[in-house]
Amino acid sequence: MSLQKYLNNLESLSGKKVLITGGTSGIGLSIVDQLLYKGADVVVLARNPDKSKEVKYRMLEKYPDCHLDFISYDQSDFKSIETAIDVILKEHNDFYALILNAGCFTTYKTQKVDDDMSLTIKTNFVGLAYFLDILIPKLNNKHRIIFQGSLAAGYYFKKPYDLYKYKASSFQQYCMSKAGVEEIYNHYRSLDLENLSFYLVEPGLTSTDILRDFPFPIKQLGSLFLKAASHSVRKASLTALLALQENIHPCYIVPHSPFTWRGYPKIKPFPKKRNRPYLYNLVEETIKKGN
Ligand SMILES: NC(=O)c1ccc[n+]([C@@H]2O[C@H](COP(=O)([O-])OP(=O)(O)OC[C@H]3O[C@@H](n4cnc5c(N)ncnc54)[C@H](OP(=O)(O)O)[C@@H]3O)[C@@H](O)[C@H]2O)c1
Structure with missing residues (x-):
């Protein structure tokens, strides 16, 4: 089946408002495009105002009648997260x-924040946990919450001991941060909240600008690998699109190929060995300190 046909077979999202973080490049931008194609009203939470303007311009050219809004949001900054939540609750x-x-996937040596925490851990894991820790108790309506996971989470097996001073490679930092995303998902779905349903989706592998902070040879090699394997x-956006379908109940969605690198989406049980509650306990201490 062609990708266009797959997309056309998905139900219309007309009249539905979808919020998305990181919708100004890569997979997020492609999801925004597909959401607008399916008629959704879209609100992008994004950190870069210039990029937001450019995306708005491009999308309005393509979908002149679309509803597309932006909220300023930096997931590595607690104050920015709090301000964005106020806007969500007031307007959306x-x-x-x-x-x-x-x-993000940054180099550990050059991208450190808050003493010794890497930007990767702060953004992908701690910032996300902080965002949901404040937002979720304030939501009273029915909503779907969809986490963008990664197969990289499956490569993290070491027991962590500290979010700070964690002397691992940038790759291990990234894997830990995405294992953290999974554990935030596990934490909230275990609460059985009546109004909220939780989904974990993975895009597989796709060539984006995610390695932008790495030095030249690593960036080139990484991009070549992603291009060859991905x-x-x-197509990488389709798992998120599937999670929006009315008849799809809370689940874990991945691309269908072996190792879940590529292909159309399939639903699969979440692997038990990837339940790592110690990761949520770890981040909980840090976000409570931030309050
Ligand atoms: N590419 C892959 O093969 C792959 C595989 C598995 C999972 N993923 C996951 O898919 C998601 C999207 O990645 P991608 O490959 O599309 O990379 P990307 O092109 O670098 O996109 C990442 C998006 O996140 C935004 N972002 C980064 N740091 C942020 C912050 N502090 N606050 C707010 N927004 C921030 C970026 O904003 P700007 O536009 O301003 O840079 C961008 O829109 C990530 O969660 C990644 O872990 C990717």
Whole structure:
């Protein structure tokens, strides 16, 4: 089946408001495009105002009647997260779904924040946990919450002891941060909240600008690997799109190929060995200190 046909077969999202973090490049931008194509009202939470303007311009050219809004949001900054939540609650409390897509993969040596924490851990894991810790208790309507996971989470098996001073490679930092995303998902779905349903989706592998902070040779090699092993960014967006379908109940969605690198989405049980509650306990201490 062609990708366009797959997309056309998905139900319309007309009249549904979808919020998405990190929708100004890569997979997030492609999801925004597909959401607008399916008629959703879209609100992008994004950190870069210039990029937001450019995306708005491009999308309005393509979909002149679309509803596309932006909220300023930096997931590595607690104050910015709090301000964005105020806007969501005041102006967009009627949202149908929130797609938690923002993420980064930075070099540990050059990208440190808060003493010794890497920007990767702060953004992907701690910032996300902080965002939901404040937002979720304030939501009273029915919503879907969709986490953008990663197969990299499956490569993290070491027991962590500290979010700070964690002397691992940038790759291990990234894997830990995405294992953290999974554990935030596990934490909230275990609460059985009546009004909220939780989904974990993975895009597989796709060539984006995620390695932008790495020095030249690593960036080039990483991009070559991603290009060789991956599928298109449009296909990588489909797992999130599937999670928005009315008849899809809370679940874990991955690309269908072996190792879940590529392909059309399939639903699968979440692997038990990837339940790591110690990761949520770890982040909980840090976000409570931030309050
Ligand atoms: N590419 C892959 O093969 C792959 C595989 C598995 C999972 N993923 C996950 O998919 C998601 C999207 O990644 P991508 O490959 O599309 O990379 P990308 O092109 O670098 O996109 C990442 C998005 O997150 C945003 N972002 C980064 N740091 C942020 C912060 N502090 N606050 C708010 N937004 C921030 C970026 O904003 P700007 O536009 O301003 O830079 C961008 O829109 C990530 O969660 C990543 O972990 C990717």
